[in-house]
Amino acid sequence: MELLQHVAFGFSVALEPANLLACFVGVFVGTLIGVLPGIGSVATMSLLLPVTFAMSPTASIIMMAGIYYGAMYGGSTTSILVNIPGEAASVVTCLDGYQMARQGRAGPALGIAAFGSFIAGTLAVAGIMLLAPPLARVALNFGPPEIFALLLIGFTMITHLASGSKLRAVAMALLGLVLGTVGLDPITATPRFTWQSVTLSDGIGLVPMIMGLFGIAEVLLNLEHGIKHEVFETRIRGLLPTRQDWKDSAAPIARGSVLGFGLGILPGIGSIIPTFISYALEKRVSKHPERFGTGTIEGVAGPEAANNAATGGAMIPLLTLGIAPNVVMAVLLGAFLIHGVQPGPLLIKEHPNIFWGVITSMYVGNLMLLILNLPLIGLWVQLLKVPYAILFPLILLFCVIGVYDVSGNVWDVVIMLVFGVVGYLMRKLHYEPAPLVLAFVLGRLAEESFRQSLLLSRGSLAILVERPLAGALLGTAAVIAVAPFVIGRLRSGLRALDAAEGA
Amino acid sequence: MATRQVWAAAVMTAVGAGAVFEARRLPFGSVSQPGPGLFPMCLAVGFTLVSAGILVAALRGRDGEAPAAGDRLARGLGRVIATLGALLAYAMLLEQIGFTVSTFLLIVFLFRAIEPQRWLAAVGGAAVTAGLSHLVFRVWLGVQLPSGPWGF
Numbered sequence A: 001m002e003l004l005q006h007v008a009f010g011f012s013v014a015l016e017p018a019n020l021l022a023c024f025v026g027v028f029v030g031t032l033i034g035v036l037p038g039i040g041s042v043a044t045m046s047l048l049l050p051v052t053f054a055m056s057p058t059a060s061i062i063m064m065a066g067i068y069y070g071a072m073y074g075g076s077t078t079s080i081l082v083n084i085p086g087e088a089a090s091v092v093t094c095l096d097g098y099q100m101a102r103q104g105r106a107g108p109a110l111g112i113a114a115f116g117s118f119i120a121g122t123l124a125v126a127g128i129m130l131l132a133p134p135l136a137r138v139a140l141n142f143g144p145p146e147i148f149a150l151l152l153i154g155f156t157m158i159t160h161l162a163s164g165s166k167l168r169a170v171a172m173a174l175l176g177l178v179l180g181t182v183g184l185d186p187i188t189a190t191p192r193f194t195w196q197s198v199t200l201s202d203g204i205g206l207v208p209m210i211m212g213l214f215g216i217a218e219v220l221l222n223l224e225h226g227i228k229h230e231v232f233e234t235r236i237r238g239l240l241p242t243r244q245d246w247k248d249s250a251a252p253i254a255r256g257s258v259l260g261f262g263l264g265i266l267p268g269i270g271s272i273i274p275t276f277i278s279y280a281l282e283k284r285v286s287k288h289p290e291r292f293g294t295g296t297i298e299g300v301a302g303p304e305a306a307n308n309a310a311t312g313g314a315m316i317p318l319l320t321l322g323i324a325p326n327v328v329m330a331v332l333l334g335a336f337l338i339h340g341v342q343p344g345p346l347l348i349k350e351h352p353n354i355f356w357g358v359i360t361s362m363y364v365g366n367l368m369l370l371i372l373n374l375p376l377i378g379l380w381v382q383l384l385k386v387p388y389a390i391l392f393p394l395i396l397l398f399c400v401i402g403v404y405d406v407s408g409n410v411w412d413v414v415i416m417l418v419f420g421v422v423g424y425l426m427r428k429l430h431y432e433p434a435p436l437v438l439a440f441v442l443g444r445l446a447e448e449s450f451r452q453s454l455l456l457s458r459g460s461l462a463i464l465v466e467r468p469l470a471g472a473l474l475g476t477a478a479v480i481a482v483a484p485f486v487i488g489r490l491r492s493g494l495r496a497l498d499a500a501e502g503a
Numbered sequence B: 001m002a003t004r005q006v007w008a009a010a011v012m013t014a015v016g017a018g019a020v021f022e023a024r025r026l027p028f029g030s031v032s033q034p035g036p037g038l039f040p041m042c043l044a045v046g047f048t049l050v051s052a053g054i055l056v057a058a059l060r061g062r063d064g065e066a067p068a069a070g071d072r073l074a075r076g077l078g079r080v081i082a083t084l085g086a087l088l089a090y091a092m093l094l095e096q097i098g099f100t101v102s103t104f105l106l107i108v109f110l111f112r113a114i115e116p117q118r119w120l121a122a123v124g125g126a127a128v129t130a131g132l133s134h135l136v137f138r139v140w141l142g143v144q145l146p147s148g149p150w151g152f
Helices: A003-015 A017-035 A041-048 A049-056 A057-082 A086-104 A106-139 A144-160 A165-180 A206-225 A243-265 A272-285 A298-321 A327-337 A352-385 A386-408 A412-427 A434-455 A469-500 B003-025 B038-059 B072-099 B100-112 B119-140
Strands: none
Touching: A003 A106, A003 A352, A003 A434, A017 A041, A017 A057, A017 A327, A017 A352, A041 A049, A041 A206, A041 A327, A041 A386, A049 A057, A049 A386, A057 A086, A057 A106, A057 A298, A057 A327, A057 A352, A086 A106, A086 A144, A086 A272, A086 A298, A106 A243, A106 A298, A106 A352, A144 A165, A144 A434, A144 A469, A165 A327, A165 B003, A165 B038, A165 B072, A206 A327, A206 A386, A206 A412, A206 A434, A206 B072, A206 B100, A243 A298, A272 A298, A298 A327, A298 A352, A327 A434, A386 A412, A386 B072, A386 B100, A386 B119, A412 A434, A412 B072, B003 B038, B072 B100, B100 B119
């Protein structure tokens, strides 16, 4: 019953007044920006990063994590009521959620989104508690070669899972890797690509890059197209789903939770892809797939559970290996490092209050969100009526303040603007920013671990395959790299076989 | 659209080639004893090759994209450029005339020029925004923001 003790300890940390407040602020802000289209959790977390300087590490991480899963709750509200995803991860919720709202069932749609998220969030927390400690024990044996092999797995995932063109995703990942080498070389401190600039010799900052690519770029796109949205004008009644709704949603929520959690653990996935897979899965197993897209509650319950469970799954690689599996976790990693805490296998032992406190706070936060969301829906609806003309100058201002605050360097603001333009053009030309940022973050670590491995082995590359764990991981990376092509071949082969048999 | 894709890929290839050129000046070392230049060089070469691949595909018109709606967006583009210009000017003014005054000017401009509001609303809104952000960020959160010659 060691686990129960840990959980009790976690709750004692999470329920300290300061941490409880941090959790509340996090989930509240998260819901707020989740509701508002055009500002995402990545930009908000980077923005609030400097604000956490004055807080304890535990409270900071609790707040940051709260923003992430809070945004998942808020995003669905906008999807259902306005048919615009408040967060990228609630795109799928628009399909059936908005149709439900049009049929006067906005209440149950919002209700099942909140309950589904809560159930998935709870299951995910339980999953982290069970999986993270044993994983961390395995990870204790990791040296530079294992880390490098693990990062290779991450790189192959990033490019495979991009939703658009693979080649473009590879190009963006490589660009991110090149940008990651700007600054002083990690082993010998030789300046690279700095052109004698003091700002650049510190490397390109993660915060200016993310705020530019995600914050500024988003505003520019919205300004160009002119955001017009109409809030669904209807009295929202009966948030509690009926018995029939529950019967329809129970299985999708369960499947969505497992799917989201499992996929969320894998590097490069994030919380968007699980929602698409969950929707496709529900449609496939449904007895009436033709009703999907016309306002069926399963189409809301499954994906909403999946995106929330994915946020929990994504915590595992960060907490046990110190590797950020998606962009949001990269910002969270930044928050850890700012406070001088290195997440990784030693976290549980060295900072048990952070590890168990943060995990249990996620349960507390999910409970807060459920309580917060159901009665406050009216408030969020009002918020959606604030015109974008008033909102966008504030978003831009917050981006500038956030970036300036991290370094006190005006040139970082300029770097943010440059990435704003780059991100804007990328979005217009159908290049995705996520592989770039993720590769940027993982790249520095990859170079360092590769070169450290070679220092360990005195220049023999064999170290990468001779150590059993590293070899196994490297093999996995190779399998993941070639698997889609092999599967594709097999499929077309089978199809040809089917056609031949049918003839 | 096709030409825009060609241009984008061409720029990427050029940036990649530039990075290769710069990386040549760093000591490469060897694969078993990597110098500071090994990673930048390999990555830059990779980026250039992949970009060139995208360029070739775009030139052949095989990127499989539907052509976008014409220049309906020209007015929108003006808003984008004006906003960027304003932000750049803001960054440059920030340390000269201080956070509070430059924020006021930025917000007045954005309220008036991008999505026009009435003058009174724009100036009033900007004054409130500058005042509140001064109080919240500088006074309450203790963020180090630049002051102008007048101390705020």
